[in-house]
Amino acid sequence: MTNIPAANSACGEPGSDGQRTSPIFVLTASRSGSTLLRFLLDSHPELACPPETGVASACAALARCWLVLGDAASRSARTVTDSITLPPHAVAGIRAAIDQAYGDYLRSRGKLRWCDKSLDAHLFADVVAQVYPEAKFICLFRHCMDVIASGVESCPWGVHRFGFDPFVAQNPGNSVAAIGSYWLSCAQTIMGFQEKYAERCHQVRYEDLVSEPEETTAAIFSFLGVQQVPGITRTCFLTPHEGGGPGDEKIWFTREVSSGSMGRGIEVPAGGLLPPLRQSINEILAKLDYRIIDDRWNSAPGRTDPRARPVATGPATGQAGGDQAASEGGDGETAAVARAIAARIASCGDTGRQAIIARWPAVADETVALIVRSVDGSDQTLRVSFRAGMTSGHATGEAEPVATMIGDAASWHSLLDGRANVVTEIMAGRFRCVNRRDHHRVRTDELHAVATLLGMAHIPLSRTPDGGAVAAGPTVREDARPG
Numbered sequence: 001m002t003n004i005p006a007a008n009s010a011c012g013e014p015g016s017d018g019q020r021t022s023p024i025f026v027l028t029a030s031r032s033g034s035t036l037l038r039f040l041l042d043s044h045p046e047l048a049c050p051p052e053t054g055v056a057s058a059c060a061a062l063a064r065c066w067l068v069l070g071d072a073a074s075r076s077a078r079t080v081t082d083s084i085t086l087p088p089h090a091v092a093g094i095r096a097a098i099d100q101a102y103g104d105y106l107r108s109r110g111k112l113r114w115c116d117k118s119l120d121a122h123l124f125a126d127v128v129a130q131v132y133p134e135a136k137f138i139c140l141f142r143h144c145m146d147v148i149a150s151g152v153e154s155c156p157w158g159v160h161r162f163g164f165d166p167f168v169a170q171n172p173g174n175s176v177a178a179i180g181s182y183w184l185s186c187a188q189t190i191m192g193f194q195e196k197y198a199e200r201c202h203q204v205r206y207e208d209l210v211s212e213p214e215e216t217t218a219a220i221f222s223f224l225g226v227q228q229v230p231g232i233t234r235t236c237f238l239t240p241h242e243g244g245g246p247g248d249e250k251i252w253f254t255r256e257v258s259s260g261s262m263g264r265g266i267e268v269p270a271g272g273l274l275p276p277l278r279q280s281i282n283e284i285l286a287k288l289d290y291r292i293i294d295d296r297w298n299s300a301p302g303r304t305d306p307r308a309r310p311v312a313t314g315p316a317t318g319q320a321g322g323d324q325a326a327s328e329g330g331d332g333e334t335a336a337v338a339r340a341i342a343a344r345i346a347s348c349g350d351t352g353r354q355a356i357i358a359r360w361p362a363v364a365d366e367t368v369a370l371i372v373r374s375v376d377g378s379d380q381t382l383r384v385s386f387r388a389g390m391t392s393g394h395a396t397g398e399a400e401p402v403a404t405m406i407g408d409a410a411s412w413h414s415l416l417d418g419r420a421n422v423v424t425e426i427m428a429g430r431f432r433c434v435n436r437r438d439h440h441r442v443r444t445d446e447l448h449a450v451a452t453l454l455g456m457a458h459i460p461l462s463r464t465p466d467g468g469a470v471a472a473g474p475t476v477r478e479d480a481r482p483g
Contacts (some may be wrong), residue, residue: 023136024115025121026138029142030163036257039237040217041220043236047111049117050105051245053245056125063127129193137200145297151164151182180278191284202224204219234257237255262303301373334379340413348453359448360446366446368450370404404432
């Protein structure tokens with residue numbers, strides 16, 4: 001077993017050994033990969049990273065106690081969030097309490113140095129920096145829209161926990177704005193701390209950690225001044241870790257670092273971020289070298305690398321494929337579904353096309369793109385023109401589609417077979433309809449027209465001259481179902 005220094009040294013008492021044994025704090029927002037980072041740190045032979053203890057908030061609570069008692073006579077109203085300098089006796093008292101707890105823990109683990117991964121640590125980092133002058137800080141970031149997507153997924157029955165609650169109260173009925181505001185608050189606080197303590201901070205992006213895990217982890221260990229452990233990004237899933245406390249529960253059933261969750265924020269409706277909030281978020285994203293959230297954010301076919309300068313690490317993190325003919329490239333299922341869609345389009349005929357235009361005059365002279373997403377990035381794109389004729393495959397020279405409908409092969413297949421409802425697929429996030437003309441409605445004229453064209457609409461509608469909706473005649477025939 002490794003020899004453990006005395007408690008004061010093990011917890012970063014300034015001195016010749018303080019740098020090597022100083023504590024480490026992860027500053028981050030929730031849903032940003034901090035549990036993965038915790039496993040990596042905890043798997044290092046010198047480091048111990050337990051479940052969240054809230055040690056930073058404990059330091060702040062003790063600091064508040066010292067301040068209240070010390071200021072009682074003068075009736076001051078200082079708080080731990082003020083720009084204050086703690087007196088030496090307060091620092092010594094706070095350290096003694098924390099050192100005792102973590103000294104015992106380090107001895108039980110046979111480790112030299114402790115790490116904290118508590119989601120509220122960034123709120124009290126200034127206090128921690130005074131209590132532990134030798135402490136190191138890992139500042140972990142993830143693209144805002146990916147954080148929103150993960151946050152909504154983790155709270156299927158209503159956004160709460162993970163630090164979201166105050167922001168949900170400020171943004172009732174808008175989960176995108178609530179989590180976006182939370183992310184902005186966290187990022188601004190952490191980046192402000194970074195500017196103040198630049199030499200003590202190391203910035204890490206989640207996207208770099210999962211797409212280049214060995215290189216990114218090696219850089220972290222170099223910053224911390226500990227030995228390199230090649231292969232730790234694989235062995236961390238074989239190493240026992242303490243359970244309990246908050247964290248991403250999925251990691252306990254994971255066997256490798258994966259970039260599969262990168263870019264999922266492309267499905268989060270950008271319109272949920274009101275202009276002032278989006279502008280503030282974009283300012284931070286630009287500083288972190290991320291893609292900003294513009295009006296075309298939701299138009300990408302599939303998950304895209306949210307970094308401003310993507311690193312080519314495979315189809316899971318690369319840009320989605322562009323236009324391709326329905327019969328070319330792609331995995332077998334994707335190509336087969338694209339061919340089935342093309343067959344449906346062809347089977348409609350000129351009469352069926354004219355009937356659709358008569359029911360929904362707004363789609364006349366418009367082009368709609370249909371994209372079948374592929375797991376390997378070679379998406380299949382078909383374009384439907386409600387003009388003189390209908391085309392599929394390459395659409396060179398055509399105007400930009402007014403609407404783009406995006407789904408993976410399984411979702412398209414279910415819709416074409418009548419086993420799924422298009423609105424249900426949209427609400428579940430498995431199918432997207434991005435409409436440049438109407439950003440807010442689910443049921444647009446383009447969606448009705450395409451659903452009828454492909455035999456997915458059971459109750460087609462048309463519009464009367466005064467704008468009212470009436471039931472239309474029989475649906476377009478539903479030939480050429482996929483095999």
